[in-house]
Amino acid sequence: MPIKTYRQAINEAMAQEMRRDSSVIVIGEDVAGGAGCDGERDAYGGVMGVTKGLFPEFGESRVIDTPITESAIMGAAAGAAQTGLRPIAELMFMDFLGVCFDQIYNQAAKFRYMFGGKAQCPMVVRTMAGAGLRGGAQHSQNLTQMVTMVPGLKVVCPTNAYDAKGLLITAIRDNDCVIFVEDKFLYETSCDVPDEMYAISFGEANFLREGTDVTIVGISNTVNKALAVADRLAAEGISCDVIDPRTTSPLDEESIIESVEVTGRLVIVDEMTPRCGIAADISSIIAEKAFGALRAPITKVTAAHSPIPFAPALEDAWMPQESDIEAAVRAVLGYVR
């Protein structure tokens, strides 16, 4: 099977869906780049090069460069989705959700319900999240919790290239507004990705490693950190079940519950801040639905409750590290009532 990067997998999913369905469009800032310039078009193909090559193939009517105007981009995508197009709208950094959130959570998310099932909003918001690149307080956040809490939105957090392609294809074909959260740390990572189109269902967790002592759930790139920790601990005879929910909405609660029923111990790793986050959400679900199986307190490994600092030393301390995950696993294993 061909090896592709996360970036290539996402690009391929868009290109293939655009070939299959002429109602799919891409809209956003510098998704091609060079509009109105004397130099090259498609100069950027997105700031991370993820949409590169779509403009030459599909042209300016389907790969649309916009002014810097997130609110109108998201609103236009929602309006177009309501009326026959299937837009993939790019929100360059997830931090910019603040500029355009109304069009997403008050508009796109609610059409179907508010209008009694007579409207729909088949759009995808592709966005980039994640800390660790020293982007500072306004270019590093993963705000998955903010979109996950909104009824009507579906939220996808692919953690490898294979999943990224299959989940994006599902997202584009889905008839609801899907927030597709790309972890900017993963663009260069690669794995086997089939050339054919394939769809991965939402709400189906991926068991990355099966174990019996501790369940570790990770969101976005933290799942890869959890996997590295689990691999190391296996050498000591500690057996971890590592679960990647892949979508936070819908969330595959059953898989996590099933695993906790075996291990009795749960560590949830989440790069977001601790209050009202995905880790807190999963923790409450398990406390409610698998209380009897728990042999130790549910433990969250999250970022600190602060804006994201710029200085590398501070940012590293801010975000969950492998050492934090390892310490949490050891703590739940060593817990005695």
Place this chain on the structure above:
Amino acid sequence: MSLDKKQFLQAYRTMRTIRDFEYRVSDEFGKGNIPGFLHLYAGQEAIATGMCMNLSDDDYIVSTHRGHGHCIAKGGDVGDMMKEIMAKQGGSCAGKGGSMHIAAVEKGMLGANAIVGGGPPLIVGAALSAKTLGTGSVGVSFTGDGGSNQGTTFEAMNLAVVLQVPAIFLFENNGYGEGTAAGYAVGSKDIASRAAAFGMPALKVDGADIFETYKTCKKAVDHCRSGKGPIAIEASITRFRGHFEGDAQQYRGKGEVKRLMKELDCLKIASDLGIKQKLATKAELKAIDAEVAVYIDEAATTALAASSPDVSELLTDVYSSAY
């Protein structure tokens, strides 16, 4: 109304300081001494300088992701800025902000902003404080051509007109928002007349000529100080560097950057005009260049040697008191 000798020398020094600062941080970035993203102001110096010469520490500015020049022109400490950009202890923002959040709050520089269009609403608030408290201060938002299209900017201009606050919307049109031309993204093609349509006067100026930017900014500041409400300025200019350091700029035409760097070099224009008008001699300007070079080198050397912020700082200043 034009610059006198002292003012001219000061303006030249400020512009030279910004230019050298930017080239030095570019070098240090190349050497791996600066983390994160870097957007340089090189080429646009005459705009921040021409405006801030008309302001005091009691006036406010808000800036963009391209904020070093605004901060220096407003009197920010160059040593502290260098430390901030290098993520060091003693940095202007304690190492928590970085290049995109450079600030000198004590000097009225209320912060660079990594959200395009984040600044204009904030300056309406600063101008509202000035008006309500009767301080006589004015507020200036520096915004790019790209940022001029953001909804927040439109709302801010309208609110400033409605409230008649002393706010100046200074648009630096450098032709591009990232890799998209202003000629494409500004639907009306003309930022100044669009601002005027909100109900305020709007001026246009050649952003490469310090004599012109000073004069135009003075007009705007006088307008605000005399209680006539907000005003806008569109300054046309080019950027010498990529959108960010490392930008290959394939969207720019062949030879475009080289040509514009020659035609629109504000330092060259200033020294030619200054010498012609007998405001300075070549030797005086050379002496300033030499002084600034030493000053910037000292700032960089000190910053390089400084230590990283202590991890114990992570949770300080999230709130005003213990939490």
